[in-house]
Amino acid sequence: MTDKTAFIRDEVQALKDQGLYNTIRTIEGPQGAHLTVDGREVLNFCSNNYLGLANDARLVEAAKGALARYGVGPGAVRTIAGTMILHTELESALARFKGVDATISFQSGFVANLAVIPALVGAGDVIISDELNHASIVDGVRLAKAARKIYPHNDVAALRERLAEARAEGANRILTITDGVFSMDGDLAPLDRIVDAADEFDAMVMVDDAHGEGVVGRGGRGIVDHFGLHGRVDVEVGTMSKAFGAVGGYVAGSNELIEWLRQRGRPFLFSSAVTPPDVAACLAAVGILDASTELVDRLWSNAAVFKAMMTSYGFDLGSSDTPITPVMLGEEHLAREFSRRLLEDRAVFAQAISFPTVPRGKARIRVMISAAHSERDLEDGATAFAAVGRELGVVP
Amino acid sequence: MSFPDIDRRGTRRLRWIWALFVAPVVAAIALVVVVAPSQPDGSAVWFTVVVVLAAVVDFAGVFWIRWVGAEAILSLDSNDEIRVAYLRRMVLSCAFAVTPALLAFAFVFAAGTTEVFLGVAAAALLLLAYAGPRSSDIELLDDRMVDAGRSFRVSAALDS
Numbered sequence A: 001m002t003d004k005t006a007f008i009r010d011e012v013q014a015l016k017d018q019g020l021y022n023t024i025r026t027i028e029g030p031q032g033a034h035l036t037v038d039g040r041e042v043l044n045f046c047s048n049n050y051l052g053l054a055n056d057a058r059l060v061e062a063a064k065g066a067l068a069r070y071g072v073g074p075g076a077v078r079t080i081a082g083t084m085i086l087h088t089e090l091e092s093a094l095a096r097f098k099g100v101d102a103t104i105s106f107q108s109g110f111v112a113n114l115a116v117i118p119a120l121v122g123a124g125d126v127i128i129s130d131e132l133n134h135a136s137i138v139d140g141v142r143l144a145k146a147a148r149k150i151y152p153h154n155d156v157a158a159l160r161e162r163l164a165e166a167r168a169e170g171a172n173r174i175l176t177i178t179d180g181v182f183s184m185d186g187d188l189a190p191l192d193r194i195v196d197a198a199d200e201f202d203a204m205v206m207v208d209d210a211h212g213e214g215v216v217g218r219g220g221r222g223i224v225d226h227f228g229l230h231g232r233v234d235v236e237v238g239t240m241s242k243a244f245g246a247v248g249g250y251v252a253g254s255n256e257l258i259e260w261l262r263q264r265g266r267p268f269l270f271s272s273a274v275t276p277p278d279v280a281a282c283l284a285a286v287g288i289l290d291a292s293t294e295l296v297d298r299l300w301s302n303a304a305v306f307k308a309m310m311t312s313y314g315f316d317l318g319s320s321d322t323p324i325t326p327v328m329l330g331e332e333h334l335a336r337e338f339s340r341r342l343l344e345d346r347a348v349f350a351q352a353i354s355f356p357t358v359p360r361g362k363a364r365i366r367v368m369i370s371a372a373h374s375e376r377d378l379e380d381g382a383t384a385f386a387a388v389g390r391e392l393g394v395v396p
Numbered sequence B: 001m002s003f004p005d006i007d008r009r010g011t012r013r014l015r016w017i018w019a020l021f022v023a024p025v026v027a028a029i030a031l032v033v034v035v036a037p038s039q040p041d042g043s044a045v046w047f048t049v050v051v052v053l054a055a056v057v058d059f060a061g062v063f064w065i066r067w068v069g070a071e072a073i074l075s076l077d078s079n080d081e082i083r084v085a086y087l088r089r090m091v092l093s094c095a096f097a098v099t100p101a102l103l104a105f106a107f108v109f110a111a112g113t114t115e116v117f118l119g120v121a122a123a124a125l126l127l128l129a130y131a132g133p134r135s136s137d138i139e140l141l142d143d144r145m146v147d148a149g150r151s152f153r154v155s156a157a158l159d160s
């Protein structure tokens, strides 16, 4: 008999040969400024836990309370028996926080993109997407039957040309999609100009603000708030897994949009909801952000402090507009070696990012700053970077 | 009519380049149909053999170039490299598709091999449609990019 899955072994070997194989490290404790990795305590520069809420006592308590009150499981998909009062409370709280009519929650940000894109466009329609949009948008685009056009990263002139082409080709509906914050460089989409261009051609605008929610805008209200575009962006996608510290995704927009997703969002209709303790933790997170900008402010001041130290050491920090801090190194092997030395010699956990996630020759270490970092953590981190940077001849 | 601007963004410029291959084949077909050259002389068999052999080799070349070209594109990274590789793949494969038709055309008046020419020219047009800048072809390359953990890189490159 033939080995029907032998191809997997070959493919995995090929990944290893090409240096594309993902080695996954296991964390033996809660998320925070410090982690236990392989039995060692390390300084954490890897997680998207921007506000340090992933292990915040208030979220933990809220989750415990929900466990006691609602149990562990949602029971069914939400349209059948899985919508608990907690889910609707979260959706209302998010709508208030975001300043929109309504929101709908999903199991993750990834799933929210898969739900919303095919619900809005199909055959005869056109999607126009930034070349660097997140994989979940790419997959959502692939799920939709609409034609697709891709524009160079943040190039609004090119977007306008694609819009004109789509109109000239007789597109029915047009959906423009961009990430709010691009997670590899930390740069913002020029959403104000994107919205102007889309308006000109009567196109819908969707922004996936996974890395912007809880980070940019007033008190972390996201990129739409940052640009003051309330009411002009048709679809906002967000995640609860990054700044909000828990798990889940959502779509924010008009009442009509949310009603439509309740009818046609396939992951909403055919996959069970997030569990009660998760939802309660999310609710607590939204409450914390609604009540105070303290964590968001600390996140930004931490980022400014860290970036200033790194710049003074001579590091190239790319073009980030956000607390995402890419330390540009260029060569893939250099980035990998840098990351290895940081972890093994200096107990700093910071992931190297290289091709195919970023272009060849643009390898980097992406430092994810968090409000959970103390000033001491930031100093220790920057000092460790400087030491390894000198060893490897990256900085003088 | 404005001169085709092949430097402009977008895939439309690729259609202009492609049209440069389609045009001579269509023109040759039109000419042969209108002029309807005389009956074959005794050398037609040899001309036919030469044309058919050339067609078989060149048409196979179209598929080979497209395959090699696709593998090359998938291994590339920057928009510029991908765009050049895509253009090279398209131009080369179209050139291979057209060559036997032009050869057959040259023999129509020398040897009267009209049917052979029309057959080869029809096949060349089909192959040109296949090897040209088709969006389904670009999407297929994009899908392979995505399957390899990347994004819609080929569209991005051709649109940049």
Ligand SMILES: Cc1ncc(COP(=O)(O)O)c(C=O)c1O
Pocket (backbone or CB within 6 Å): A108, A109, A110, A111, A134, A136, A179, A183, A208, A209, A210, A211, A239, A240, A241, A248, A249
């Ligand atoms: C832009 C963007 N969208 C969506 C996601 C997925 O979010 P989640 O982890 O909630 O599925 C991510 C996470 O990496 C992201 O960066």
